[in-house]
Amino acid sequence: MRTEVRIAGFGGQGVIMAGIIIGKAASLFDNINAVQTQSYGPEARGGASRTEIVVSDEEIDYPKVTSPDILVAMSHEALIKYMGDLKDEGILIIDPDMIVEEEIVDFVEEHKIKLYRAPATKTATEDVGLRIVANIVMIGAIVKVTEVVSVDAAKQAILDSVPKGTEDKNIQAFEAGYALI
Amino acid sequence: MVEVRFVQGNEACALGAIAANCRFFAGYPITPSTEIAEQMSILLPKYGGSFVQMEDEIASAGAIIGASWSGMKAMTATSGPGISLMQENIGYGFITETPIVIINVQRGSPSTGQPTMSAQADMMQARWGSHGDYEPIALAPSSVQEFFDFTIKAFNLAEKYRVPVTVLADEVVGHMREKLVIPDDIEIVARKRPEKVDGQYLPFDAPECGTTPMPAFGDGFNIHVTGLTHDERGYPDTNDPESHTKLVERLCNKVLMNRKDICSVKKELCDDADIVIVSCGSPYRSVGAAIKKAREEGIKVGSLKIDTPWPFPEEEIREIAKTAEDIIVPEMNLGQMVHEVERVAAGEANVHLIGKIGGILHKPEEILAKIKEIKG
Numbered sequence: 001m002r003t004e005v006r007i008a009g010f011g012g013q014g015v016i017m018a019g020i021i022i023g024k025a026a027s028l029f030d031n032i033n034a035v036q037t038q039s040y041g042p043e044a045r046g047g048a049s050r051t052e053i054v055v056s057d058e059e060i061d062y063p064k065v066t067s068p069d070i071l072v073a074m075s076h077e078a079l080i081k082y083m084g085d086l087k088d089e090g091i092l093i094i095d096p097d098m099i100v101e102e103e104i105v106d107f108v109e110e111h112k113i114k115l116y117r118a119p120a121t122k123t124a125t126e127d128v129g130l131r132i133v134a135n136i137v138m139i140g141a142i143v144k145v146t147e148v149v150s151v152d153a154a155k156q157a158i159l160d161s162v163p164k165g166t167e168d169k170n171i172q173a174f175e176a177g178y179a180l181i
Numbered sequence: 182m183v184e185v186r187f188v189q190g191n192e193a194c195a196l197g198a199i200a201a202n203c204r205f206f207a208g209y210p211i212t213p214s215t216e217i218a219e220q221m222s223i224l225l226p227k228y229g230g231s232f233v234q235m236e237d238e239i240a241s242a243g244a245i246i247g248a249s250w251s252g253m254k255a256m257t258a259t260s261g262p263g264i265s266l267m268q269e270n271i272g273y274g275f276i277t278e279t280p281i282v283i284i285n286v287q288r289g290s291p292s293t294g295q296p297t298m299s300a301q302a303d304m305m306q307a308r309w310g311s312h313g314d315y316e317p318i319a320l321a322p323s324s325v326q327e328f329f330d331f332t333i334k335a336f337n338l339a340e341k342y343r344v345p346v347t348v349l350a351d352e353v354v355g356h357m358r359e360k361l362v363i364p365d366d367i368e369i370v371a372r373k374r375p376e377k378v379d380g381q382y383l384p385f386d387a388p389e390c391g392t393t394p395m396p397a398f399g400d401g402f403n404i405h406v407t408g409l410t411h412d413e414r415g416y417p418d419t420n421d422p423e424s425h426t427k428l429v430e431r432l433c434n435k436v437l438m439n440r441k442d443i444c445s446v447k448k449e450l451c452d453d454a455d456i457v458i459v460s461c462g463s464p465y466r467s468v469g470a471a472i473k474k475a476r477e478e479g480i481k482v483g484s485l486k487i488d489t490p491w492p493f494p495e496e497e498i499r500e501i502a503k504t505a506e507d508i509i510v511p512e513m514n515l516g517q518m519v520h521e522v523e524r525v526a527a528g529e530a531n532v533h534l535i536g537k538i539g540g541i542l543h544k545p546e547e548i549l550a551k552i553k554e555i556k557g
Contacts, residue, residue, distance in 0.1 A: 020358060024187040027360040034187070036358040061469030062545050063357050 001057060003148055004065040007138070008050040008082045009074030009098075014135030018072075019051025021139055021157045022149055026055045028160070029153035035063040048078040055148050070146050072138060074120065076100050088112055093141055095120045095134070116145050118180045124173060133173035136162075140177020151178070184363040190328040190354040191258075193361045194284055195220030197332030198256050200367050203282070204230035205255040207244035209237055209263060212296040213352040214286035217258035238263035242270035245281045250406060252372065252397030254336055258284035261303055262293050264310065271345055272311030273408045275432060278385070278392055280339035280372070282332070283347045286355040287513075289540050298540020299352035301462055301513040307347045308491050314429050316436035318443055319347040319491040321462035325359035331488070337370040338443060342435055343392040349490060351513065353463040353542050374400065386413040389431060390438040436492055445488035446497045450476070454483030456552055457505040457530075459498065459522055461487040463542055464511040470545035475552050482552055493521045502526035507555050511535040511543050531555075 005022065009015040016038045023036035038051045052065035071086045072093045073079035079099055086092060088111045094101070096117040108115050118141035124134040136158060143154045155171060162170045188196070195217050198206070206221040222232040231248075235241040238259055245255035259267065264285050274281050289295025290302045303310075307319045318338050320331040328350055335346040373394040375382070384404045387393040396402040409417040410425045418424040436443065450472065451457055458468045465486045475482040485501055487494055498521075501508065508530045510519040519534040526532055535551050537543050 020187070023358055027187050028185060033360065036187075037353075037356065059469075060359075061466050061473075062542075063353070063359075063466050064542060064544075066544060 002060070003055045003070065003146075004068045005053045005055065005070045005072070005142075005146075005148060006050060006065055006068040006082060007072040007074070008048060008078035010078065011047060011049040013049070013074050014132065015049055015074060016051045017161065018135040018139055019053050021154070021161050022055070022142070023053050024160060025149040025153035025157035026053075029156045030149050032057045033060050035060050037064060048075070048081050050078060050082055070142070070148065072142055074098055074134070074138060076103075079104065083107060086111065086113065089114065091116065091146060093118055093138070093145060095138070097122050116141070116181050118177060120177060120180075123176050123180060127176050128169060128173045130169055130173070133170055136170050136173035137177035137180070140174040141180050144178045144181050183365055186361045186363070187358055188325060188361050189216060189356055189358050190322070190325045190350060191216035191286065191356065192220050193325045193329035194258070194332045194348070194350070195224060196361070196363065197329040198282070198336070199224050199228060200363065201254065201333045201336035201369055202371075203254045203256045203336060204228060205245065205248035205253040206230070206257065207233045207235050207241045207248070207255070208257045208259060209235050209241055211260045211263050213288055213355050214258045214260050214284060216355070217284055217286070221256075221258075238266040239270065242267040242274070242283070246270060246274055246277070246279050249279045249281050250398055252374070252400075254280070254340070254372070256282040256284065258286065260286050260288045260296075261290040264303055264306060268311045272313060272315070274345040275311065275315040275317070276408055276410075277406050278343040278395070278432070279345065280343050280395070281345045282335045282339055283345060284332070285347055285349055287349065287351040289538065295540050297352070299463065299513060299542065300538065300540065301349070301351055301464075301517070304349065304461075304490055304512070304514065304517040307349055314433060316433045317347065317491045318342065318344055318436060318489070319349050320488060321349045321490050322354050323462050323465040323486065324354065325357065325361050328354055329361055329363070333367060333369070337368070340370040340372055342439065342443075343395060344436060349462060351463050352540070375402065377401070381414075383413040384415050385411060387431060390434040392435055440492050440494070440496070443489060443492060444494040444497070446494050447486040447488065448497070449484045451483035451485060451501060451504070454481050454505055456480070456482045456507045456509060456555060457485055457501050458482065458509045458511065458548065459485045459487065459501070460511055461490050461518055464513060467511065467543040467545045467548055471548035471552065474545065474549050480552060480556055487518070490518060493525070495525045498522055498525040499529075502529035505530050507531045507533060509533045509535060509548065509551055509555070511537070511548055513537055513542070
């Protein structure tokens with residue numbers, strides 16, 4: 001089965017790294033297939049940034065995401081910009097502290113979106129004590145809600161991707177995110 | 182040991198170059214190819230190679246030709262605007278029979294166009310970009326794995342036929358990340374160097390449809406390398422029609438007469454197909470999805486993927502034109518390879534272009550729509 005995931009936020013939150021980790025988890029550690037792409041342009045710095053991952057147990061032909069099954073929003077601007085083509089009854093995971101929820105109530109109702117709240121930024125700052133691991137916290141929440149990759153694969157991909165010496169903090173961040181939902 | 186990684190196409194290209202024993206890179210960074218230069222600058226020093234960031238692309242092409250004549254396997258990577266600047270030296274590479282590899286990660290154009298967007302805008306430039314008669318070799322990857330494999334193949338063909346080889350990638354394949362399997366038994370073609378001879382050494386004394394071992398500067402041979410029409414000694418011989426004909430026909434024939442060895446296509450579901458989609462590079466990724474949907478609806482569609490746009494796989498296309506009624510050619514340009522398909526199909530099948538510019542890959546639905554339009 002083909003699953004399309006989009007993670008969006010602003011440049012600097014590590015959304016592209018989150019996409020790479022999920023892609024790596026699927027293709028290297030769960031032994032299924034994944035293609036990761038990213039928005040690539042001058043707008044990626046400071047403004048809305050996004051990454052997309054196609055995960056499938058079959059060979060992936062078309063590498064791009066057209067209507068995501070799963071949308072993860074870490075900033076309000078990115079949510080508004082990218083939520084339009086989320087599938088009906090799709091999964092939407094938001095960081096509630098970064099989002100003005102009133103503005104999406106109608107959209108969520110109209111398209112029967114399954115909405116989950118994962119305060120990744122707050123958890124990273126207050127529980128892990130490191131704001132920059134908000135993306136890893138969010139991966140924990142994504143894995144819990146969607147099971148798009150396995151917990152083991154996600155952890156291995158995190159260890160494979162983060163700088164040496166930060167492994168413990170990042171695994172702690174993943175587990176904190178996993179416990180959020 | 183087999184190594185498995187999850188990397189960008191551009192990174193896979195650099196890893197392929199290193200695996201092929203490329204030990205010299207000269208280039209000028211340009212989007213969307215920059216990661217290749219970046220990776221080569223990290224990797225080459227670890228392998229005892231050299232990375233030079235040049236002042237521009239003209240000098241980059243010159244530097245890799247010089248490196249090749251010094252016995253190194255050499256490469257550059259660029260995009261449309263850089264490729265345009267390199268054309269003069271690429272032509273020099275053809276007439277001097279210098280093995281070099283040029284990576285073109287294509288982007289929207291003409292001119293500086295769309296740096297961050299994808300295109301297949303330079304397919305014909307890879308064929309006819311430099312002036313004169315010559316037969317180039319080009320490979321077009323459609324996945325991260327192919328970008329690795331085709332870069333190695335480009336070096337092998339460059340060495341085997343002593344010819345500049347282009348890898349015609351594009352932004353999509355350059356920037357997406359996928360699984361890359363690096364095998365432990367990669368076939369590498371090494372440079373053939375001449376043996377010392379008694380008497381006069383003739384560096385360009387090659388068989389009719391072939392080439393000759395290439396000495397490196399410093400090997401001790403007396404050689405003269407020139408862009409002028411030259412004789413077997415390498416000396417300019419510019420007024421004799423026969424000399425020129427002999428040289429240029431050999432330069433073309435060493436590629437054309439070896440089409441079977443060079444050309445590569447991938448045929449899928451063609452045997453019963455009324456419609457065959459002929460694609461090359463990234464658009465192939467949309468073709469597979471479109472065919473799946475069409476077959477589900479009972480429409481017999483097949484795919485012929487061209488791995489080597491140049492030399493054009495004429496025989497394979499001619500065969501398809503005989504069995505299929507219609508051929509669809511999706512390209513990220515306003516129609517380039519479609520002219521070759523039309524030329525070779527010669528009216529045996531109807532040829533339809535889906536030309537798309539703007540920087541985005543064809544959606545499978547767009548190809549499916551064309552299939553349905555043809556089936557009426």
